[in-house]
Amino acid sequence: MYDDSPLSGASENPWQQLRNLTPARIALGRAGTSMPTRAQLDFQFAHAQARDAVHLPFDHGALAAGLASQQRESLLLHSAAQDRDTYLQRPDLGRRLNDESAELLRQHRAANPDGYDLAIVVADGLSALAVHRNALPMLQRIEEQALAEGWSLSPVALISQGRVAVADEVAERLGARMVVILIGERPGLSSPDSLGLYFTYAPKVGLTDAYRNCISNVRAEGLSYAMASHRLLYLMREACRRQLSGVNLKDEAEVPVLAGTGKNENFLLG
Amino acid sequence: MASFSHTAGAMTYRFDDLKEVMAKASPARSGDFLAGVAASNAGERVAAQMALADIPLKHFLNEALIPYEDDEVTRLIIDSHDAAAFAPVSHLTVGGFRDWLLGDSADETSLRELAPGLTPEMAAAVSKIMRVQDLVLVAQKIRVVSRFRNTVGLRGRMSTRLQPNHPTDEPSGIAASILDGLLYGNGDAMIGINPATDSLSSISEMLKMLDGIIQRYEIPTQACVLTHVTTSIEAINRGVPLDLVFQSIAGTEAANASFGINLKILQEGYDAGLSLKRGTLGDNLMYFETGQGSALSAGAHHGLDQQTCETRAYAVARHFKPFLVNTVVGFIGPEYLYNGKQIIRAGLEDHFCGKLLGLPMGCDICYTNHAEADQDDMDVLLTLLGVAGINFIMGIPGSDDVMLNYQTTSFHDALYARQSLGLKPAPEFEAWLQHMGIFTQADGRPRMGNNLPPAFRQALAQLGQ
Numbered sequence: 163m164y165d166d167s168p169l170s171g172a173s174e175n176p177w178q179q180l181r182n183l184t185p186a187r188i189a190l191g192r193a194g195t196s197m198p199t200r201a202q203l204d205f206q207f208a209h210a211q212a213r214d215a216v217h218l219p220f221d222h223g224a225l226a227a228g229l230a231s232q233q234r235e236s237l238l239l240h241s242a243a244q245d246r247d248t249y250l251q252r253p254d255l256g257r258r259l260n261d262e263s264a265e266l267l268r269q270h271r272a273a274n275p276d277g278y279d280l281a282i283v284v285a286d287g288l289s290a291l292a293v294h295r296n297a298l299p300m301l302q303r304i305e306e307q308a309l310a311e312g313w314s315l316s317p318v319a320l321i322s323q324g325r326v327a328v329a330d331e332v333a334e335r336l337g338a339r340m341v342v343i344l345i346g347e348r349p350g351l352s353s354p355d356s357l358g359l360y361f362t363y364a365p366k367v368g369l370t371d372a373y374r375n376c377i378s379n380v381r382a383e384g385l386s387y388a389m390a391s392h393r394l395l396y397l398m399r400e401a402c403r404r405q406l407s408g409v410n411l412k413d414e415a416e417v418p419v420l421a422g423t424g425k426n427e428n429f430l431l432g
Numbered sequence: 433m434a435s436f437s438h439t440a441g442a443m444t445y446r447f448d449d450l451k452e453v454m455a456k457a458s459p460a461r462s463g464d465f466l467a468g469v470a471a472s473n474a475g476e477r478v479a480a481q482m483a484l485a486d487i488p489l490k491h492f493l494n495e496a497l498i499p500y501e502d503d504e505v506t507r508l509i510i511d512s513h514d515a516a517a518f519a520p521v522s523h524l525t526v527g528g529f530r531d532w533l534l535g536d537s538a539d540e541t542s543l544r545e546l547a548p549g550l551t552p553e554m555a556a557a558v559s560k561i562m563r564v565q566d567l568v569l570v571a572q573k574i575r576v577v578s579r580f581r582n583t584v585g586l587r588g589r590m591s592t593r594l595q596p597n598h599p600t601d602e603p604s605g606i607a608a609s610i611l612d613g614l615l616y617g618n619g620d621a622m623i624g625i626n627p628a629t630d631s632l633s634s635i636s637e638m639l640k641m642l643d644g645i646i647q648r649y650e651i652p653t654q655a656c657v658l659t660h661v662t663t664s665i666e667a668i669n670r671g672v673p674l675d676l677v678f679q680s681i682a683g684t685e686a687a688n689a690s691f692g693i694n695l696k697i698l699q700e701g702y703d704a705g706l707s708l709k710r711g712t713l714g715d716n717l718m719y720f721e722t723g724q725g726s727a728l729s730a731g732a733h734h735g736l737d738q739q740t741c742e743t744r745a746y747a748v749a750r751h752f753k754p755f756l757v758n759t760v761v762g763f764i765g766p767e768y769l770y771n772g773k774q775i776i777r778a779g780l781e782d783h784f785c786g787k788l789l790g791l792p793m794g795c796d797i798c799y800t801n802h803a804e805a806d807q808d809d810m811d812v813l814l815t816l817l818g819v820a821g822i823n824f825i826m827g828i829p830g831s832d833d834v835m836l837n838y839q840t841t842s843f844h845d846a847l848y849a850r851q852s853l854g855l856k857p858a859p860e861f862e863a864w865l866q867h868m869g870i871f872t873q874a875d876g877r878p879r880m881g882n883n884l885p886p887a888f889r890q891a892l893a894q895l896g897q
Contacts, residue, residue, distance in 0.1 A: 176884055177611065179895055184598055184605035187830025187842075188612035195847035195878055197830070205807075205830060209839070212801035250766045250802060251462045288802050349801045350837030428603040430611060431644045432894045 172198035185352060208351040215346070215354035217246060220286035221294060222320040228298050234305075235317040237270065239263035239332070241285075243323040256325035259332070263321075267335035270317075277337025279313035280398075281365070285324030289346030289355060296357040296380055296387075297344050303391040304342065311399070326360050326374070333365035340398060340407075341365045347378065356381045359390060361397055363407035373408040375401075434495065438483035445479035450495045453487070454553070455737035456480035457560045459777055463725045463738040463768035470737070481561050485527030489518075492553050498734045503685045504695055509551050509747045518549030526557045533558065533570045543574050547790030552683070552743035555785040559739070564777065564816065567784040571820040578755045578792040578823075579714025580675065582652045582860040584621055585792050585823040590855040592827035592846045593758070593794070594619035597835035601628050603641055609829050610645065611888060616843035617850075617871050617878065618827035620861035621756055621794065622676060622719070624656040628835055635659045636672045643673040649887055652860035654711075654755070656719050661693060661701035668704045676719040676755055677705040683744025686732030695748070702752045713860075716755035716792070722746070723760040724778050725768030738768060739778070743785045750790055756824060757791045759783070761813075762799035763838055772809030775799060779813050783822055794824035798840035807831070807839070811848075814841055818849040825849075850878050 175189040190201040197205075226236040242258040243249035249256050259267070271277075282305070284297050305315060319332045326345055333341035340363050347356040357380040362373055375397050380390045401407045436447045447453045455469035457480035464470035471477035493513065498506050515522075520542065521529055532538060538546075559567065577585040584591045596609030606625060613619050623642055627635055635657050642655035654675035659667075661679040668674050679698060682688055698718075705717040727733040727741040736744075742759070749757050759782035762775040769775045779795050786793035797813045799805035814825065831842040849855055854876035856862055866872045869881040884892070 173880075175612075175615070177615065177888075177892055179892065180608035180611065183602070183608040184829075185834045186596075186598070186605070186609050186612075186828070187832050187834075188609055190830050190844070192616075192844065192847075192880070195844065195851055195880065197842070197844045201830060205832065208832070209801065209806065216802045251770060252466065253767050254466075348837065350834075351801070351832045351839065352834065353837070428607045428641060429891050429894050430607045431641065431648060432891065 205351070211354045212349035212351055215289040215291040215349040218290040220290040220322045222322060225284065225293070225297060225320055229301075229318055232302070237266060237317050237319045239266065239319055239321045241321060241323040241325070241328055246323070249323040253325055256323055257327040259321075259328060264335065267332065271335060271337060275337075277339070278316040279339050280308055281316040281319065281329070281333040281336050281338035281341040283319045283321060283329040283332050283341060283343040285321040285328060285343060285345045287324065287326070287345035287358070288348045291349075292346035292355045292357040292381065293344065295355045300344055300357060300359075300380060300387050300390065303387045304394060307391055307395045308398070311395070327369070329360065330362060330365040330369050331367050333362070334367055338365065339363070340401065342394065353379070353381060353384065356384060359394055361394060361401070361407060363401040363405065375407050375411055434491070436483045436487070438479045438486075440475070440479045440482060443475065443479070445476055445483070447480060447483060450487070450491070451497045451736055453480050453484050454497070454557060454560070454740050455735075457484045457557075458737045458739055459560065461738070461768070461774045461778065462766060462770040463728055466767055467728050467733060467735075467738070469735060484557055485530070485561055486525055487557070488525050489529055489554050490522060492551055492557070497553060497736055497740065498684060503734075505683060505685055505688070505744050505748060508695065508751060509744065512548075512747075512751065513551060514548035516549070517546055520546060521549070526554075527561065529554070529558050530561055530566070534566060538570065538573060540573055540575055543788070544790070547788065550789060552747045552785070552789060553740060555746075555788045556740040556743040559781045559785050562784070564780055567780040568816055568820040571784045571787050574787040575821070576787060576790060576792045576823065578716040580654045580711040580716055580755050581713060582620060582654075582858040583713060584756065584858050586859065587821070588854070588856060589858060590818060590822060590846070590849060591621035591824040591858050591861070592618040593621040593756070593824055594623045595626070595826050595828045595833065595840070596623065597626050597628075597828070597833055599628060599835050601634060601638065603637075606638070606641070607645070611891070612829055613827055613843050614651070615870055615884075615888070616827070616847060617857060617865050618843045618846055619651070619653055620858040621824035622654045622656050624658060624676070624678075624719070626658050626836055630659055630663070632663055632666055635663055636667050636670065639667060639672050639674050650864070652858075652864050658721075661697060665701055665704045668708060673710070674705070674708065675710055676717055677701045678719045678721070680721045680726070681745050681748045682722065682726045682730065682732070683741040683748070684727050684732050684734060687727040687730045687741070688748070690730035690732060695751070698748070698752060716753055718749075718752045718754040720749045720754050720757045721760050722749070722757065722782070723764055724782065725764040728768070729764065739781055742782060743789070746786050746789045746791055754792060756794055757786055758794045758796055758824075759786070760796040760798065762803060762805060763796065765800055766803040769803070771804035772799075772806070772812070775803070775805055776809060776813045776816070780816060780820065783817055783820055792823045795822060796826050796840050798826070798838055800838045810839070810841065810845075814845055814849060815852070818853045818855060847878055
């Protein structure tokens with residue numbers, strides 16, 4: 163009844179059809195009792211991609227050029243975390259601008275004293291890959307709809323080694339009524355390029371996450387640009403109406419629901 | 433408040449209070465640098481360890497690191513201290529205590545009797561002057577056994593929490609991971625889901641599903657859906673079948689407040705769980721998760737180092753006679769534990785301190801993709817904790833948690849530990865695995881069944897091909 167064969171060669175699991183039910187790494191088979199070579203190397207590749215995404219330098223020049231081709235001005239900024247190692251160990255520094263960046267924004271404000279309705283910020287966060295792949299098309303959607311609302315938009319602030327809260331400082335220095343930051347999320351094994359959107363109404367330095375709304379998992383295999391901007395614009399309009407953002411502003415945007423897939427019956431109890 | 437100094441070489445190092453000695457004696461880790469409490473260089477760190485080694489254990493009963501008046505965890509620690517149990521080591525310094533722990537006086541029986549006499553700060557202090565091999569060797573002497581529907585923590589055994597998470601809580605997807613795990617012999621510590629959606633109705637549906645699976649296949653294990661303790665209480669009030677009551681806990685009153693809990697709420701959760709009388713072998717039913725860095729993350733560390741804060745969470749845990757305590761060591765990220773070396777050391781410290789204080793310790797041997805760690809580091813920690821006699825680890829498909837986006841030990845990893853260290857599952861579960869033809873482990877080496885168990889073959893047949 164038990165497998166007494168020597169531990170050579172990998173055995174497949176006879177429950178392969180379950181793989182249709184979950185993205186989890188099930189039915190991998192075994193070599194002896196260990197992970198077979200193929201599954202082992204697939205995992206290592208996924209981890210390598212996630213690691214590379216964390217350490218990929220932010221190519222803000224390319225992004226600025228892309229924005230320029232759309233007649234959009236950008237501001238190249240840097241957080242107080244000077245390099246990746248510092249950034250990873252000092253979240254407090256990633257939430258602040260360095261002195262040069264603060265000065266640049268001071269000069270910009272002096273030349274543009276009226277401020278803006280919406281400050282737009284892009285930061286590498288934990289995945290520059292997410293920004294490289296998704297920031298331009300995502301921004302285009304957001305800006306089209308924001309302009310349709312009649313809102314004035316700041317230049318796009320591109321921040322290296324930035325964390326979410328740095329957006330509040332940018333917005334405060336630019337004199338903006340609202341801010342949205344597009345930032346690379348912590349890469350998962352199957353999602354090295356996931357972009358997050360964080361929105362704050364009446365931004366100022368020192369706000370906690372309780373004052374922000376988050377839209378997560380924007381990427382080709384995740385939430386679409388159209389859906390993300392639909393939700394974001396809903397939040398911004400509601401925020402303007404109620405003069406707040408964060409936990410007291412629920413995301414109740416009407417979104418089309420996928421028809422039942424017919425896969426959700428639990429076969430173990432059927 | 434006492435100040436401490438130590439002269440080493442040409443330098444005399446001064447420390448203002450016990451809190452500072454403890455923090456500076458802590459082996460280096462990013463979270464203590466982030467908090468600004470770490471030693472400023474390697475020399476100061478060892479000098480602090482030397483100063484700490486000379487401090488009498490009794491001193492810890494006189495100098496509270498967080499004032500008694502300010503913090504209910506301190507009050508719990510002081511008020512529940514058992515002076516009679518403390519007596520065998522009450523004459524020792526921290527350094528003397530390390531020697532005692534390594535010697536023959538410390539064995540399974542004497543360490544069990546000592547546990548209520550130790551405060552978390554004493555455990556933290558001695559761990560700071562112990563090497564990895566000391567943390568393994570002493571932990572190995574200790575056994576903490578807990579019972580609900582099976583028996584976890586017996587010598588020569590190691591259990592797994594089957595963690596069948598799914599990004600959208602699809603019942604069929606969760607069931608697929610559960611079956612995969614069971615067929616790899618995982619799930620005796622519990623089948624425990626981290627829900628993606630935290631609504632009472634979906635939590636209740638998941639609990640009913642887990643109860644249904646455990647009953648249908650007569651699996652000697654217990655279920656848990658990891659939701660806030662107040663949600664579990666509400667589910668119990670509505671008659672939902674709930675085995676283990678979960679909560680994340682920390683070592684200060686303020687950090688617990690940031691989790692929306694206090695000792696009174698935990699007591700209500702414990703009482704609600706007990707009222708169901710669902711345990712057949714025992715009534716250990718609380719499941720706690722902890723992890724170094726949580727207090728600092730909540731801005732509630734009171735200037736303590738993160739490892740000392742962590743051990744104080746164990747005082748909270750032991751008050752409720754838990755079934756399992758899980759230090760989720762690498763989940764919090766590199767700003768608290770930077771790399772594999774720091775994660776490995778922290779996992780062993782937590783396991784040692786928890787066991788010394790009398791807790792049924794397990795460890796989520798894990799890392800995130802922005803930490804400087806990889807599968808090799810996890811293999812090292814798993815092997816060390818296996819040798820140290822850990823009660824349970826996680827088991828997930830292929831080490832990849834597709835809901836929480838982090839990596840922890842796989843179903844295969846547990847089998848590696850069984851094969852290389854001869855560790856068996858909980859006895860009741862072992863018998864079930866054998867009865868089902870999933871695997872047998874007569875001589876230590878797991879031998880997998882060749883065929884699908886008939887009951888599961890039927891379930892799969894429903895899916896069609």
